[in-house]
Amino acid sequence: MLFLEGVPLFYLELAIGQKMRLGSIGAWTAISPYLGGLGLASVVTSLYLCLYYNIINAWSFWYLFHSFQPVLPWAACPVNSNRTGPIEECERATPTQYFFYRETLNISPSIQENGSIHTGQALCFLLAWLITYLFIVRGVKSTGKVVYFTATFPYVVLFIYLIRGITLHGAINGVKYMFTPKMEELSNPTTWINAATQIFFSLGLGFGSLIAFASYNQYHNNFEHQAIIVSLINSGTSIFSSVVTFAIYGFKATLNYENCLERTRIVLLNTFSLAEDSITIDNVFEWIGKLNKTYPEQFAELSCKLEDCNLESELSTAVEGTGLAFIVYSEAIKNMPLSQLWSVLYFVMLLLLGMGSMLGNITAIITPLRDFKVVSCISDELFNGVVCLVCLLLGLGFTTSSGNYWFTMFNDYGATFSLLFIVLIEVITVSYFYGIKRFDKDIEDMLGHRPNWFWKIMWAGVSPLLLIGLLLFYVINIIQGGTPTYQAWNKDLGKSEQTEYPLFGLAFIGLLSVSSVSCVPLTALYVFWQRRKHAQRHKQQCTVNTVAA
Amino acid sequence: MLSPINLVSLVKKRQFFIMLFLLQYEWNRNEKFFFQAAIAYAMSIHLKQEFSVSDVLVCNETPRVSFWFVVTSPANPLLLIDKANVEMAVRKSRNRINSALLLSDTTMEFVGAMPTLAAPVIPATPPWLIVFGVVIGLTAAGIVFLLVSTVVQKKRKKNQKADEEDDDEEERVKTVENGSRSDGVYNASFSDDEPNTQM
Numbered sequence A: 001m002l003f004l005e006g007v008p009l010f011y012l013e014l015a016i017g018q019k020m021r022l023g024s025i026g027a028w029t030a031i032s033p034y035l036g037g038l039g040l041a042s043v044v045t046s047l048y049l050c051l052y053y054n055i056i057n058a059w060s061f062w063y064l065f066h067s068f069q070p071v072l073p074w075a076a077c078p079v080n081s082n083r084t085g086p087i088e089e090c091e092r093a094t095p096t097q098y099f100f101y102r103e104t105l106n107i108s109p110s111i112q113e114n115g116s117i118h119t120g121q122a123l124c125f126l127l128a129w130l131i132t133y134l135f136i137v138r139g140v141k142s143t144g145k146v147v148y149f150t151a152t153f154p155y156v157v158l159f160i161y162l163i164r165g166i167t168l169h170g171a172i173n174g175v176k177y178m179f180t181p182k183m184e185e186l187s188n189p190t191t192w193i194n195a196a197t198q199i200f201f202s203l204g205l206g207f208g209s210l211i212a213f214a215s216y217n218q219y220h221n222n223f224e225h226q227a228i229i230v231s232l233i234n235s236g237t238s239i240f241s242s243v244v245t246f247a248i249y250g251f252k253a254t255l256n257y258e259n260c261l262e263r264t265r266i267v268l269l270n271t272f273s274l275a276e277d278s279i280t281i282d283n284v285f286e287w288i289g290k291l292n293k294t295y296p297e298q299f300a301e302l303s304c305k306l307e308d309c310n311l312e313s314e315l316s317t318a319v320e321g322t323g324l325a326f327i328v329y330s331e332a333i334k335n336m337p338l339s340q341l342w343s344v345l346y347f348v349m350l351l352l353l354g355m356g357s358m359l360g361n362i363t364a365i366i367t368p369l370r371d372f373k374v375v376s377c378i379s380d381e382l383f384n385g386v387v388c389l390v391c392l393l394l395g396l397g398f399t400t401s402s403g404n405y406w407f408t409m410f411n412d413y414g415a416t417f418s419l420l421f422i423v424l425i426e427v428i429t430v431s432y433f434y435g436i437k438r439f440d441k442d443i444e445d446m447l448g449h450r451p452n453w454f455w456k457i458m459w460a461g462v463s464p465l466l467l468i469g470l471l472l473f474y475v476i477n478i479i480q481g482g483t484p485t486y487q488a489w490n491k492d493l494g495k496s497e498q499t500e501y502p503l504f505g506l507a508f509i510g511l512l513s514v515s516s517v518s519c520v521p522l523t524a525l526y527v528f529w530q531r532r533k534h535a536q537r538h539k540q541q542c543t544v545n546t547v548a549a
Numbered sequence B: 001m002l003s004p005i006n007l008v009s010l011v012k013k014r015q016f017f018i019m020l021f022l023l024q025y026e027w028n029r030n031e032k033f034f035f036q037a038a039i040a041y042a043m044s045i046h047l048k049q050e051f052s053v054s055d056v057l058v059c060n061e062t063p064r065v066s067f068w069f070v071v072t073s074p075a076n077p078l079l080l081i082d083k084a085n086v087e088m089a090v091r092k093s094r095n096r097i098n099s100a101l102l103l104s105d106t107t108m109e110f111v112g113a114m115p116t117l118a119a120p121v122i123p124a125t126p127p128w129l130i131v132f133g134v135v136i137g138l139t140a141a142g143i144v145f146l147l148v149s150t151v152v153q154k155k156r157k158k159n160q161k162a163d164e165e166d167d168d169e170e171e172r173v174k175t176v177e178n179g180s181r182s183d184g185v186y187n188a189s190f191s192d193d194e195p196n197t198q199m
Helices: A002-020 A024-031 A033-066 A088-092 A095-104 A119-136 A140-166 A171-179 A189-203 A209-214 A223-272 A284-294 A296-302 A311-316 A322-334 A339-370 A380-399 A403-413 A416-447 A453-480 A503-517 A519-548 B004-014 B029-047 B083-092 B094-100 B127-178
Strands: A485-490 A495-500 B016-020 B056-062 B066-071 B108-111
Touching: A002 A024, A002 A189, A002 A209, A002 A223, A002 A416, A002 A453, A024 A033, A024 A209, A024 A339, A024 A416, A033 A095, A033 A119, A033 A209, A033 A322, A033 A339, A033 A380, A033 A403, A033 A416, A033 A503, A033 A519, A033 B127, A088 A095, A095 A322, A119 A140, A119 A339, A119 A380, A119 B127, A140 A223, A140 A339, A171 A223, A171 A311, A189 A223, A189 A416, A189 A453, A209 A339, A223 A284, A223 A296, A223 A311, A223 A322, A223 A416, A284 A296, A322 A339, A339 A380, A380 A403, A380 B127, A403 A416, A403 A485, A403 A503, A416 A453, A416 A503, A503 A519, B016 B083, B029 B056, B029 B066, B029 B083, B029 B094, B083 B094
Parallel strands: none
Antiparallel strands: A485 A495, B016 B066, B016 B108, B056 B066
8 A cells, every 4th residue: 555555646745745836725726727626625624634633632631641640540440439439330341441431531422412511621622722833833934843853752752662562571462463464354445445544644645734845845855755765664653653552452461361360260269269379370271171070050150250361352352543542552551560651651652743743734724725815914823823723612522522422423534535535636637637748847847857657657557546446445335334333432331332323423424525525526616617707708808899999 | 045047047147258368478377366356356446345356256267268257245145246237347447457467458358348448539639730730831931932032023124124125225136137046946944935936
């Protein structure tokens, strides 16, 4: 995916930005006036991203601030009101899940029930937007200096975590699991769609942020090298961080497995009143067999209490997305010695990465809008402030009780379809409407040499075909998959269960996907109509002139 | 006299089953004595009567280290204290019993009794607010500083321009005629206005 889609498209977007020296709307309008909608679609998608992305930073801040306590709040369940035991919801779930769903989000049982705004969340959200504004207040100059830090420091933290992770007990199980390929997953086209969307998201293709940043480059900047280097570093970092993630994941799975064995051991000891050291963790399974043979009836009574301890199943409880970062990882962190330090380090890294991403997203909105004459009169600071304020107010909806469900909806449906569509149109436009030959000459003008035949084959042939294939798969999946569902947190059971979206939720999903994509045809129609009007008026004027003359 | 069956059922109702594990020491007669003394202490505090070690009877010990125990009244050795009272006594002084035996709520289980957990320590200001206050204060200070410095810079530029315009008008005209921009590489990141070359 990286070599077939990622690098060629990255190269393409950088070239366009650097050549046109305009944000995404202006750049595409310059290529062809009918395609201004493409830039607009990018801006709309980036706007959606901006709205919901900063809530992740808000959560990271919340966790970061809560790490400054002698005992991490997600390490143990809080005591209930009459002090007889832990709170029931926390007991049914795990303390980390309880902390995330109840204390961080105060989540409602379904998307229909809107609660009130969680004040702590709202405060952290405000802080996230203030810091974003601080970084972009002077425009791209300040952004450039900030990313020196936000891009390099996470590598330091990641390295520290790598050393810590590998030395953890049981980490090797996780790394082994990561490197064993699962053939059934690889043959599933959904995996490839997810890989493609991940590459787009990771490299920032289709959002307009690449065009925006490239437009500030010097005209003769060698972006070919930069495109290749950046893409390779990006993917290298992904692999590096996944080794770290799986090491810590293996630690957590091994720990859960051993805790499960320990609990089984205690149950066996208690039921059969054996001495303390007769059963150890290693021979639990032998003892189960022995006891089953010698006391079958007693054992049968026990079997409902005995849990099935399996390392494989612990490892394959795959959690992804926000759940991985906030639930699984915090659970692993609480078991490490000196957990406060590791927690602070981890969430600082998450924040830096998240803030860095926000900078790209916001720049992708601001740069194209600044190209309009109406806006360029307003000063940099004021305009950036207004954009941040608007996004802040709209994003407050994500801090309500049902906010996480809306967040998941935006996350799953806000960008995938739009990105695939936008990138496909981009590639087809440049290859066929603008012309590969013209594009060639432009690149020669900027770099001094023509692009390799590899790039041309990618742009004109392979990438569009692959993208069309992916788009078709995606649409077919959606149609075949039935009503979209989301994971609703059931506080009585203490776990998430799949619930279908209600009607207004489905309508909103449709609106999200269609609104950005429809910009392309709508703008084309608008420009076409405008031109006809002008042509007619011009004709009238000509006839008037000739009559007058 | 009560019949043996009634006696047994009476005793069973008042019996307390306890399990201890992860002991840091070997369980022997002396430790049992220590446990009996701790229970007698708890009962004395709760019922405000003087209980002695012989009032706590232990039976059915297993190598798991679990056993049943009953508490008899100091006044009448045949009268058993009912479970509710024993439970309350244990709950009240649970902390002391735990520390005496070097155990905790999880390692010493009184089966059937509700554990009393320590009251959560609630500080006056939640600690996260303090850190939050610091960070948001710094951010606000940073924003104000940047905005103020931008305004100051603009004013300075305006004054400078007003002075320079009179002096350098001729010089500037010359440079436009002589040199052209394509000689040097225009580095956009260090200028104040971003150049947008129109197509």
